[in-house]
Amino acid sequence: MVAAGRLYAAGGGLLAVMPLAMVLANRSSPAVVGLAALAFLAGRCLEDAAACREHLLRPLVSALGGTALAFLAWCLVSLSWTPFPASALRVLGEFLPTLAAAYLLAALAPGRIPAFAPRLAAGVIGLAGLLIAGDLASDLALERALGRRVAAFVHNRPALTLDLVAGPVALVLWRRRARGPATAVIALAALGVLRSISGAAQLGLLAGAAMFALARVLPPRIGIGLAGLGLGLAVALAPVEGDLLARIMPEAAHERLVQSSSRARVAIARSFGASVAADPWRGAGVGTSARFAETPVAGTVPPEMRVLLGVGHPHNSFLQVWAELGLPGAVLASLALMLLLARIARLPQPDRAAALGLVAGTAAIAFVEHNGWAAWWTAGLGAAISWMRAASKPGAITGSGMDDSA
Known part of the structure; x- marks a missing residue:
C-alpha cells in the first residue's frame, strides 16, 4: 500500500533524525517521537486496522504490561492526596502523552521501519557526536551561531540521548551485516558522550559497555542475575x-x-x-x-x-519514586523491572547483551541524575526500545518497509 509505505518512510526518517534534533534543540525529542509514532500509527491503520489494534493491546494484557498499568494507576491515585494537584497535572501532562507516543512507536514501528532508516540513523548519531565534541572544543561556536544560551550543559541531554540510542542502532546494523557503520556509531557516540560535561552520560556509557561485555561472556543466568541484583539494590537502597x-x-x-x-x-x-x-x-x-x-x-x-x-528533584529516579509514590510505587517499579529482565532472558545473543547494556546504562543514569518524568528522557527511551525491537525481528527492515511477519 503506497500511502502506508510513505507514512512508514516519514516515521522511520523522524526516528532516525531524533538524536540530531536533540543537538539542535535539546527538548525536541518528545515532538519528534510523537510525530514518528503518529506516522506509524496511521500507516498501520491504513494497512490493517484490526492487526494494529492487536499490536497495541496484546502487550498490555501481559504480566509486564499489567504491572506497568498498575504503576500508572497508582500515580493517578496519588493525585487524591498530593498537596499540589495543578503541579502534578502539569508533570503528567508532559509525561503521559510522551509515554503514549513512546509506546505507540515501540509497538508499531518494528517490522515497518524502512531500509534506509538504520543507515540514516547511523549517520545522524555520528554527526551528533561530532557536533557535541566539536562545539565544546570550539567554545560553543554552534550555540553562538544559533543565538542560544552559551553554556556547556546544553549538550547534556543530547549526550544522554546518544547513550540510549547508539547501542540499539548499532545492533540493527550488525544484524544487517553492516559491521563498519555499527562500529562507527558506537565510536562517534562515545566521542560525544565522553567530550560532554555530563557525568551521568559518561557513567551510563561505562555501565552499559561493562554490562554488554559481561553479558557476552557470562552464562545467560548469571548475566540476568547480575542485572537483577543491580536493579533490585538500586530500588531497595535508594532511600x-x-x-x-x-x-x-x-x-x-x-x-x-x-x-x-x-x-x-x-x-x-x-x-x-x-x-x-x-x-x-x-x-x-x-x-x-x-x-x-x-x-x-x-x-x-x-x-x-x-x-x-x-532543589527540584532528588537526582535519583529510584529515590524519586519512593519520595513521591511510597512503598507501593517502589514495589510496582521493582516488579516491572524484574519482568522486563525475564523478557530479556529469552532473547538470543547479541540481542540479550545489547538489551542488558541498555538497561544497565539507563539505570546508572537514572540513579544519579535526572527527573524520572522528564518527557525528553521518556522519548529517548521509546526510540531506543523501538530500535531494539526492530533488531530482534528477522527481516523486519526491508526495502519497502513492509513485513507481513511482524
Missing part, C-alpha cells in the same frame, strides 16, 4: 543512599568529583531519604519533587535536612 555514601565515600573521592557536585548530591539524597523514612507508605504524590520542600512530610524532616528538599 538510604545518602546515608550510605556519607559514611563510606572518602573525601578524596569528593575532591575528584568536584565538577559533579558530589557533596551536594549526597546531602540531597540524605534529605529526600529522610522524607521517605518519615512517610514510607504512600509518598507525597506524583510530581511533587519540584515543590517538595512545601509538602506536609517536609515539615516532619529535621530542620537541617529541609533546605535541600527545595
Whole structure:
C-alpha cells in the first residue's frame, strides 16, 4: 500500500533524525517521537486496522504490561492526596502523552521501519557526536551561531540521548551485516558522550559497555542475575543512599568529583531519604519533587535536612519514586523491572547483551541524575526500545518497509 509505505518512510526518517534534533534543540525529542509514532500509527491503520489494534493491546494484557498499568494507576491515585494537584497535572501532562507516543512507536514501528532508516540513523548519531565534541572544543561556536544560551550543559541531554540510542542502532546494523557503520556509531557516540560535561552520560556509557561485555561472556543466568541484583539494590537502597555514601565515600573521592557536585548530591539524597523514612507508605504524590520542600512530610524532616528538599528533584529516579509514590510505587517499579529482565532472558545473543547494556546504562543514569518524568528522557527511551525491537525481528527492515511477519 503506497500511502502506508510513505507514512512508514516519514516515521522511520523522524526516528532516525531524533538524536540530531536533540543537538539542535535539546527538548525536541518528545515532538519528534510523537510525530514518528503518529506516522506509524496511521500507516498501520491504513494497512490493517484490526492487526494494529492487536499490536497495541496484546502487550498490555501481559504480566509486564499489567504491572506497568498498575504503576500508572497508582500515580493517578496519588493525585487524591498530593498537596499540589495543578503541579502534578502539569508533570503528567508532559509525561503521559510522551509515554503514549513512546509506546505507540515501540509497538508499531518494528517490522515497518524502512531500509534506509538504520543507515540514516547511523549517520545522524555520528554527526551528533561530532557536533557535541566539536562545539565544546570550539567554545560553543554552534550555540553562538544559533543565538542560544552559551553554556556547556546544553549538550547534556543530547549526550544522554546518544547513550540510549547508539547501542540499539548499532545492533540493527550488525544484524544487517553492516559491521563498519555499527562500529562507527558506537565510536562517534562515545566521542560525544565522553567530550560532554555530563557525568551521568559518561557513567551510563561505562555501565552499559561493562554490562554488554559481561553479558557476552557470562552464562545467560548469571548475566540476568547480575542485572537483577543491580536493579533490585538500586530500588531497595535508594532511600538510604545518602546515608550510605556519607559514611563510606572518602573525601578524596569528593575532591575528584568536584565538577559533579558530589557533596551536594549526597546531602540531597540524605534529605529526600529522610522524607521517605518519615512517610514510607504512600509518598507525597506524583510530581511533587519540584515543590517538595512545601509538602506536609517536609515539615516532619529535621530542620537541617529541609533546605535541600527545595532543589527540584532528588537526582535519583529510584529515590524519586519512593519520595513521591511510597512503598507501593517502589514495589510496582521493582516488579516491572524484574519482568522486563525475564523478557530479556529469552532473547538470543547479541540481542540479550545489547538489551542488558541498555538497561544497565539507563539505570546508572537514572540513579544519579535526572527527573524520572522528564518527557525528553521518556522519548529517548521509546526510540531506543523501538530500535531494539526492530533488531530482534528477522527481516523486519526491508526495502519497502513492509513485513507481513511482524
